[in-house]
Amino acid sequence: MDADPxxxxxxxxxxxxxxxxxxxxxxxxxxxxxxxxNRRFLSFVVDETLAGRxxxxxxxxxxxxxxxxxxDFDPGTDPIVRIEATRIRTALAAYYExxxxxxxxxxLLRPGSYIPEFEFARAASPALPPGADTGGPQADQRAAAxxxxxxxxxxxxxxxxxxxxxxxxxxxxxxxAAGQGFRVFVTPPPARRAAAQAIRALLHHPEDxxxxxLAVFGIAEGRRCAWSLCDLRSGEFLGSDFVDLVxxxxxxAAGIDRQAASVARRVADAVA
Amino acid sequence: xxxxxxxxxxxxxxxYPERREAFRRKAADDPYFLELCDAYEATCEAAEYWARSxxxxxxxxxxxxxxxxxxxxEDILRKVV
Numbered sequence: 001m002d003a004d005p006x007x008x009x010x011x012x013x014x015x016x017x018x019x020x021x022x023x024x025x026x027x028x029x030x031x032x033x034x035x036x037x038n039r040r041f042l043s044f045v046v047d048e049t050l051a052g053r054x055x056x057x058x059x060x061x062x063x064x065x066x067x068x069x070x071x072d073f074d075p076g077t078d079p080i081v082r083i084e085a086t087r088i089r090t091a092l093a094a095y096y097e098x099x100x101x102x103x104x105x106x107x108l109l110r111p112g113s114y115i116p117e118f119e120f121a122r123a124a125s126p127a128l129p130p131g132a133d134t135g136g137p138q139a140d141q142r143a144a145a146x147x148x149x150x151x152x153x154x155x156x157x158x159x160x161x162x163x164x165x166x167x168x169x170x171x172x173x174x175x176x177a178a179g180q181g182f183r184v185f186v187t188p189p190p191a192r193r194a195a196a197q198a199i200r201a202l203l204h205h206p207e208d209x210x211x212x213x214l215a216v217f218g219i220a221e222g223r224r225c226a227w228s229l230c231d232l233r234s235g236e237f238l239g240s241d242f243v244d245l246v247x248x249x250x251x252x253a254a255g256i257d258r259q260a261a262s263v264a265r266r267v268a269d270a271v272a
Numbered sequence: 273x274x275x276x277x278x279x280x281x282x283x284x285x286x287x288y289p290e291r292r293e294a295f296r297r298k299a300a301d302d303p304y305f306l307e308l309c310d311a312y313e314a315t316c317e318a319a320e321y322w323a324r325s326x327x328x329x330x331x332x333x334x335x336x337x338x339x340x341x342x343x344x345x346e347d348i349l350r351k352v353v
Contacts (some may be wrong), residue, residue, distance in 0.1 A: 035343075078333065079314045079320060086311040087347055090304045111307065130351060 016050050019118050022105040023050075031099035033091050038084055045116050046107065053117045062114060075248070077198045079232075085114055145269055147208045149177055150199055152187040154215040165223050165245070166216035168253070172260030173214060173227070177262075181266040210271055222246040227255070227263050229270055239270045273299065277306045280313030284348060294352040306307050317340045 023046045026032055027039050034042065044066050048057050059075040059082065067080050075081055089109045096106055106119040131263045151174060155166035170186070177184050185199050210229055221244060228240035243259050245252075273281075281299055285292045298305040319337035322330045 077318070079318055080336075080340070083311045083314050083318075086307050087344065088352075090308055090347060093304050237322070 007249040008022050018052055019105055020046075022103070023107060026095075026100070026103075026107070027157070032095045037066070038088050038091075041081075041084055043109070044115075045109070047083060049116055081114070085109060112117065143150055145188055147182055147210060148185060149210050149212055149267065150185045150187060151177070151212045151214060154213050155214075155217070159218050162216040162218045162223060165256070166214065168256050169216055169225050169260065172216055172256050173263050175211070176257075176260040176264035177267060181265045182264075182268070199212070208271065210267070212267060219244065225259055227267075229267055239266065241266065273307060274310065276313045277309045280309035280311070280316075281306075283313065283316060284309065284345075288349075291349075291352060298352050302351065305348070305351050308344060308351070312341065312344045312348065315344050316320075 008056065023043070027034075027043050027168075041062065044062065045057050048054060060073060062081045063069040063075060064071070064075040067084075069078065069080075078176070089111070092107065092109065096103065100106070104120065108117045108119060110117065142190075151170065153166055153170045155162050157163055174184050174186060185200065207232070210231055213228045215226050217226065223245045224242050225245060226242035229238040230236060231238060241263075243262075245255055245259075277299075281295060284295055288295070299309070315337055319334055319341055322333035322337060325333075327333075
């Protein structure tokens, strides 16, 4: 229950102040049907996530900090956290089907995790001027030029060979996407807070922002390089694909570069 | 449907026989309802565990889980109204 489930999409970089205010308003209001204890539960996981401490959100921490359990708390025999998380998830679903249907920011608690995710209502795309050229590769590049692309490397870190190929794949895709005119951001490790803040700041800008997730998987024949693209604010899935690199170790660099160029073109087409 | 969801649903059907058909319909098309059945089963099992326990705080836990079982029942019944 405590393990983070793998996600095919990047989590939203958080516009912390905006999300924080929306969540405080949600928890304080009467429209969301929750007990006081479960309001504290929801506030706790939201606050910890916004403070950059999502890694601390485990059943044990919630049991001790929210439910007042002792240091000997055992979620196996005392499943209070799991049960109340289910009740919160159900209450949120009912709220978003009714009073909260128009909320600009939604909080999700997915089964199997206590770490909340935030969804942003889709913003209107900037309108093209009358008579604007909307076709051809040059139009794709112009579309890409006003678009930020947040690239996240999601290869399983336990597979060291796949990670090495994944790093090559990442570098090649970043270079190829920049060549298509995107403003490219790579989701940084937690230690690089400045870069993380720059990505969060993107959500305050009117331009379109998209998330590109990359991952390499070890398969019997070699390596599978996969990508998926989504609108960062709405979570709308825009496309994905993969290619299998078959044969020797390490993989052929030119092959990775070709695939990266293909990914960048496909992304430019998808957002054009 | 998982084992715990099935057992929770069975408990509910035993407790509220007049609502069995509504429970069946909801279980077939509402994943949140099944999650609540799972939570109901976990709550009832925890209440039974602590009722048998000799730990000093077992009576308190037993009461807490029995109250919680009532709360989860209310959540479930609200969904089938």
